[in-house]
Amino acid sequence: MAYPRKDGFAARVTRWQNRLAAWRASRSHAATGFVSQPEPRSIGLFARGKQLTAGNFLLAGHLVEAPGTLLWDAPTEAAEFWAEAHGFAWLDDLAAVSDPIARSRAQEWTWAWIARFGTGRGPGWTPDLTGRRLIRWINHAIFLMNGRSSADSQSYFNALSAQTMFLSRRWQASAPGLPRFEALTGLIYAGLALTGMERLVGPAVDALARECEAEIDAHGGLPTRSPEELLEVFTLLTWAAQALGEAGQTVPQAHRAAIERIAPTLRSLRHADGALARFHGGGRGMEGRLDHALAASGVKAAPGSGPAMGFLRLASGRTSVIIDAADPPGGHAGASAHASTLAFEMTSGRRPVIVNCGSGAPFGAEWHRAGRATPSHSTLSVEGYSSSRLNRGTPEVMADRAHVTQTRPTESAEGHALRLAHDGWVATHGLTHSRLLLLSHDGRHLGGQDELHAISPTDRARLATVMSRKADARIRFSIRFHLHPDVDAAIDLGGNAVSLALKSGEIWIFRHSGAQGLTLEPSVYLEKGRLNPRASKQIVLSGHVAEFDAVIGWTLAKAQDTPLAIRDLERDELPVLS
Numbered sequence: 001m002a003y004p005r006k007d008g009f010a011a012r013v014t015r016w017q018n019r020l021a022a023w024r025a026s027r028s029h030a031a032t033g034f035v036s037q038p039e040p041r042s043i044g045l046f047a048r049g050k051q052l053t054a055g056n057f058l059l060a061g062h063l064v065e066a067p068g069t070l071l072w073d074a075p076t077e078a079a080e081f082w083a084e085a086h087g088f089a090w091l092d093d094l095a096a097v098s099d100p101i102a103r104s105r106a107q108e109w110t111w112a113w114i115a116r117f118g119t120g121r122g123p124g125w126t127p128d129l130t131g132r133r134l135i136r137w138i139n140h141a142i143f144l145m146n147g148r149s150s151a152d153s154q155s156y157f158n159a160l161s162a163q164t165m166f167l168s169r170r171w172q173a174s175a176p177g178l179p180r181f182e183a184l185t186g187l188i189y190a191g192l193a194l195t196g197m198e199r200l201v202g203p204a205v206d207a208l209a210r211e212c213e214a215e216i217d218a219h220g221g222l223p224t225r226s227p228e229e230l231l232e233v234f235t236l237l238t239w240a241a242q243a244l245g246e247a248g249q250t251v252p253q254a255h256r257a258a259i260e261r262i263a264p265t266l267r268s269l270r271h272a273d274g275a276l277a278r279f280h281g282g283g284r285g286m287e288g289r290l291d292h293a294l295a296a297s298g299v300k301a302a303p304g305s306g307p308a309m310g311f312l313r314l315a316s317g318r319t320s321v322i323i324d325a326a327d328p329p330g331g332h333a334g335a336s337a338h339a340s341t342l343a344f345e346m347t348s349g350r351r352p353v354i355v356n357c358g359s360g361a362p363f364g365a366e367w368h369r370a371g372r373a374t375p376s377h378s379t380l381s382v383e384g385y386s387s388s389r390l391n392r393g394t395p396e397v398m399a400d401r402a403h404v405t406q407t408r409p410t411e412s413a414e415g416h417a418l419r420l421a422h423d424g425w426v427a428t429h430g431l432t433h434s435r436l437l438l439l440s441h442d443g444r445h446l447g448g449q450d451e452l453h454a455i456s457p458t459d460r461a462r463l464a465t466v467m468s469r470k471a472d473a474r475i476r477f478s479i480r481f482h483l484h485p486d487v488d489a490a491i492d493l494g495g496n497a498v499s500l501a502l503k504s505g506e507i508w509i510f511r512h513s514g515a516q517g518l519t520l521e522p523s524v525y526l527e528k529g530r531l532n533p534r535a536s537k538q539i540v541l542s543g544h545v546a547e548f549d550a551v552i553g554w555t556l557a558k559a560q561d562t563p564l565a566i567r568d569l570e571r572d573e574l575p576v577l578s
Helices: 009-025 046-053 079-087 090-097 100-117 127-139 141-145 150-173 178-193 198-215 227-246 253-268 289-297 365-372 457-468
Strands: 056-059 062-065 311-316 319-324 344-348 351-355 380-382 398-400 404-412 415-425 431-440 445-453 475-483 488-492 497-501 507-513 517-525 534-545 549-558
Touching: 009 150, 046 056, 046 090, 046 100, 056 079, 062 079, 079 127, 090 100, 090 127, 090 141, 100 141, 100 150, 127 141, 127 150, 127 178, 141 150, 150 178, 150 198, 178 198, 178 227, 198 227, 198 253, 227 253, 227 289, 253 289, 311 415, 311 431, 319 431, 380 431, 380 445, 404 431, 431 457, 445 475, 457 475, 475 517, 475 549, 488 517, 497 517, 534 549
Parallel strands: none
Antiparallel strands: 056 062, 311 319, 319 344, 344 351, 351 475, 380 475, 404 415, 415 431, 431 445, 445 549, 475 534, 488 497, 497 507, 507 549, 517 534
C-alpha cells in the first residue's frame, strides 16, 4: 500500500528523523514482559466493533468495505484513514465486542502491523500516533495475547519496546497540546508497564508536568478552546495519574492541579444530556467518556459560575444553554477555530434542540471550511460575512478575529440573563453585534434579543459608506438557529412561529418580533463517525439595517407544562454506516 505523504521540506526532514529513530529503537534491548497485569481503561463502541469484524472499515469519516481483507490492505489512500488506523483506537471497539471473531481480527491486524511497520515504515511513526498506539496495546494486552505463541509474544514485546524507545527520543517533536499529551502519556504508560523501562518514566513525568503548566490555563482551559479536545487531554492526564498511583509513584503537583482545574470546566461545558458543547472543531464526545473520566479523576468540584474556557452556561430545570463568549483562538491554536462568537447551543433534558453544525473536517476540506463559518452556527451573520475571517495560509487560521467587547451576566425575578457584544463587523460595516439571552428559572422559556449598532461616529461613517454602495441602502443580516436532526420542525400560526417536536414528547414554540422574514431552511449536522453530513433544518430570521441599528427579539418556549421528571427512555443507536 502506498501511503500519501506531505511533500514539504520540513515534513520530509521530520519523517526521516522519525524513521531513523524508529530504526535505532528497533535495535535496542527489548522488554521481556509486564511489570504488572495491565487493566483496560479506554472505552469502545460495540456497534463499531461489529462493523469492523464484518470488514467495514469506517475510520476518520472514510468507509472502506472490504470483507475478508486485512486492515492494512484496505484500498484507500486517504491520509486521515491511515492516521486513525495506525493509532489503534479501533482496538477499543473490537475489545467492546470481545468475541472470538473480534479477538481474531485484533490479533491478526496487530501482528501484521508488527511485520510490516515494526522497524519504522509507514505513516504511524509519529510521536502522537505512537503514544496512542502504545496505550491501546498495553490496555488490551490480555485481549491481544490470549492464545498466542511464545514467538508471537516475543515479537509483541520487541515492538512495544521499540516504540517506547522511539517515544523517549522523539516526543519533543510532537506539536504542543493534545499530540504531546498523547506522546508523553504513552511513554509513561509503557515505562511503568514494561520490564527494564523504568528509567524512562521520571523524565516523561517531569515533561508532562511542564506541559500541564504551559498548556492548561489557570481556569482549566486549552488555547484551542475545543471542549472535546479538553476532554481528550483530561482523559490522558487521569490515565497517567492512575498508572503512576498504581505503580506507587507520586503524581507531580502540576499534573494533579491541572486535573483539578479541568474537571469543573468540563462540567460547565456539558449539556443537560451529559454531552459536550460542539465548538471549535470538537464534537459531543464519545458516550460515557466524560462520565468515566470525571469519575476516574476523583475531583468532585461543581461547575463554576464564571466563564469556562471562554464559554458561559445558563442552566435551569431541565434546560441548558452554552454560549461562546470569547474571541476565537488565534495562531496555531486556531487551526480548527470557528467564527462562532456569541453562538449558542440549547438542550432540553436528553434532547439537543439548538445546535451548531459542527466540524466538517471528517468530510473534506470544503466541509471543514464551511463548518467554521459564522452561518454554520446559531448566531447572527451580516451579508454572509463571518464574524471572524480565515487567512489563506497553511494551516488556515483566524487572522481577522472578532473581539468580545461586553460580557454581563445578571439575575432577575424573570431568570438568568446574559448580555454580550462583539466587534466582528466593525472593520467591514461599522456594526457591533450584541445579544441578550434570558433563561427562565424553571427552564421552560428562553428569550433572546439580537441587535446591530453603529456606535461611534467613525462606525457610523463607515456604515454610511457601505450603505451608499447598495442600491437600496440596506445592510442585510440573518439570525440562524440550527436544529438537531431529531427535532421535527414545522412553520405554525400562519407563518409567524415554528413548532419544534422532540422525541421526548416535548413541544417548543419559536416566535419572533422585528424580523422582516421567518423561514425554515435546510441545514446539516456534521457528526464524527458518520459517512455523510446528516440532513437537518434551521430557523432563519432575516432583517436589514436601514438607519444605524436593527433590533430583533425572539423566544423559545414550551407549548405545555411537561413535568420536570419526564421519562425519556428512547435511546439512539449508533448508525455507523449512515
